[in-house]
Amino acid sequence: MSTGQKSKPRLIVNSENKPYWEGAAKGQLLIKKCNDCGKVHYYPRSICPHCFADNTAFVEASGDGVIYSYSVTRQAKPPYVIAYVTIDEGVSMLTNIVDCDVEKVHIGQRVKVSFVEAEEGYALPVFTPA
Amino acid sequence: MSIKGKAYIAGIYEHPSRKALDKTLPQLHAEIAKGVLEDAGLTKDDVDGYFCAGDAPGLGPINMIEYLGLNNVRHMDSTETGGSSYIVHVNHAAQAIAAGHCSVALITLAGRPVADAKEGKSARFYSPDTPDLPFEMPYRFNVVNMYAMCAMRHMHEYGTTSEQLAWIKIAASHHAQHNEHAKLRDVVTVEDVVNSPMIADPLHRLDCCVVTDGGGGLLVVSPEVAKSLKRPLVKVLGAGEAPKHLAGGYVDLTYSGACWSGPKAFEEAGVKPTDIKYASIYDSFTITVLETLEDLGFCEKGKGGAFVSDGNLISGVGKLPFNTDGGGLCNNHPGNRGGMTKVIEAARQIRGEAHPKVQVPNCDIALAHGTGGLLGARMGSATLILGSEAA
Numbered sequence: 401m402s403t404g405q406k407s408k409p410r411l412i413v414n415s416e417n418k419p420y421w422e423g424a425a426k427g428q429l430l431i432k433k434c435n436d437c438g439k440v441h442y443y444p445r446s447i448c449p450h451c452f453a454d455n456t457a458f459v460e461a462s463g464d465g466v467i468y469s470y471s472v473t474r475q476a477k478p479p480y481v482i483a484y485v486t487i488d489e490g491v492s493m494l495t496n497i498v499d500c501d502v503e504k505v506h507i508g509q510r511v512k513v514s515f516v517e518a519e520e521g522y523a524l525p526v527f528t529p530a
Numbered sequence: 531m532s533i534k535g536k537a538y539i540a541g542i543y544e545h546p547s548r549k550a551l552d553k554t555l556p557q558l559h560a561e562i563a564k565g566v567l568e569d570a571g572l573t574k575d576d577v578d579g580y581f582c583a584g585d586a587p588g589l590g591p592i593n594m595i596e597y598l599g600l601n602n603v604r605h606m607d608s609t610e611t612g613g614s615s616y617i618v619h620v621n622h623a624a625q626a627i628a629a630g631h632c633s634v635a636l637i638t639l640a641g642r643p644v645a646d647a648k649e650g651k652s653a654r655f656y657s658p659d660t661p662d663l664p665f666e667m668p669y670r671f672n673v674v675n676m677y678a679m680c681a682m683r684h685m686h687e688y689g690t691t692s693e694q695l696a697w698i699k700i701a702a703s704h705h706a707q708h709n710e711h712a713k714l715r716d717v718v719t720v721e722d723v724v725n726s727p728m729i730a731d732p733l734h735r736l737d738c739c740v741v742t743d744g745g746g747g748l749l750v751v752s753p754e755v756a757k758s759l760k761r762p763l764v765k766v767l768g769a770g771e772a773p774k775h776l777a778g779g780y781v782d783l784t785y786s787g788a789c790w791s792g793p794k795a796f797e798e799a800g801v802k803p804t805d806i807k808y809a810s811i812y813d814s815f816t817i818t819v820l821e822t823l824e825d826l827g828f829c830e831k832g833k834g835g836a837f838v839s840d841g842n843l844i845s846g847v848g849k850l851p852f853n854t855d856g857g858g859l860c861n862n863h864p865g866n867r868g869g870m871t872k873v874i875e876a877a878r879q880i881r882g883e884a885h886p887k888v889q890v891p892n893c894d895i896a897l898a899h900g901t902g903g904l905l906g907a908r909m910g911s912a913t914l915i916l917g918s919e920a921a
Binding site for chain 2: 409411412413414416417431439440441443445449450468470472475482483484486490491492493494495507508518524526
């Protein structure tokens, strides 16, 4: 699995997002859920952006989703697909669609999470056609 | 407190450069400050308010006020909302003037992305502390593909076509042919646009704005100062500003912050979209214009494609003349920040100083709108409504 980039992606890991990247390294897509309002959010924050409670926790997402929108960056060699995928838990995340025929990617397409090896033993969640 | 009638735009200046290899960034700011003061008929010692955004080096106002030799500044503002900053600045300057904090507010923008690229300087620096960056940067987002996803979704939901988006570029090109400073002056057709190279589906090269060096400036003054000068009066009628973002992951790419900044500006000005004789609409990409026109209420949501088609945005042809300087799509997008030139052309239209081929007759009410940041993620939207003294 690769994002089509020549080198492994270097991630920006900090104390707030580290569990997300550690989860990805173990093959888990983690999202944040607020234990006060019950809503999930993405990207993960310590304080819930919906209700402002500081009672959020990482939960594992199913990893299944649907393409909300996408674009093929044609100037890159090879061209790559950037997309917003709405995962079944309800939030949308920016990602790449990989291991796919770029000409057949479409809005509404079912996709599932996959992981690309990143620098320092972390991994980057991406999606492939389901 | 309303700003309606409390401030006027007394000076405008668009730097003629589109490629400034031989000029420094502060130098461009200074040439612009000089140009805008000469346009108004004022001197640097009259300036008691200074506004700049993230394009200015150093600590912004602190470094620039010294460099420019401004000695009487008592109000400073460095609000940064990307390319829309300067439209926000007009709003904030009018508020400051209405509150008595200053009476002559200078706003400058300059940039040299073309020259910087030639010199090997990186275009933009995002701090790794930017909270969204860890979750976006690894996926190789860029300005074009982030706007492209908005266009893709708009097409999916509303049936908007590439041919309809092309009409936005066509209108800009019709206007740019008359602007001697415009970077691109050739009139283009639907075929030219849709057959230009695909950059990021569904946006073609001709759906994208130009990259230029240069900049522009504005002087916002009190009614007393404005009426003491010899220039045509351009009155601030109303303004609105609003952020729009990804809402914790509940993403909708089919609208912009204009759906909040627009109604606020219209309410303050006491006018409706049908009263607008001319509109400067931020045109980083054709889709930016389409979504903005819908959000401002010039047409129903989803009907932007039909609205812009068949020359409806061409001055003298359509119902809503837009970007009569050629806009960012053809004329100028200095420092990758198009809000300044939007206000400048709207002020030219109110003054009756647009090019005669594109001047809107009896242009008594005009609108300028900016979209800063990324339409496909988080943005700062700003709407400004200007009028003649009679408006």
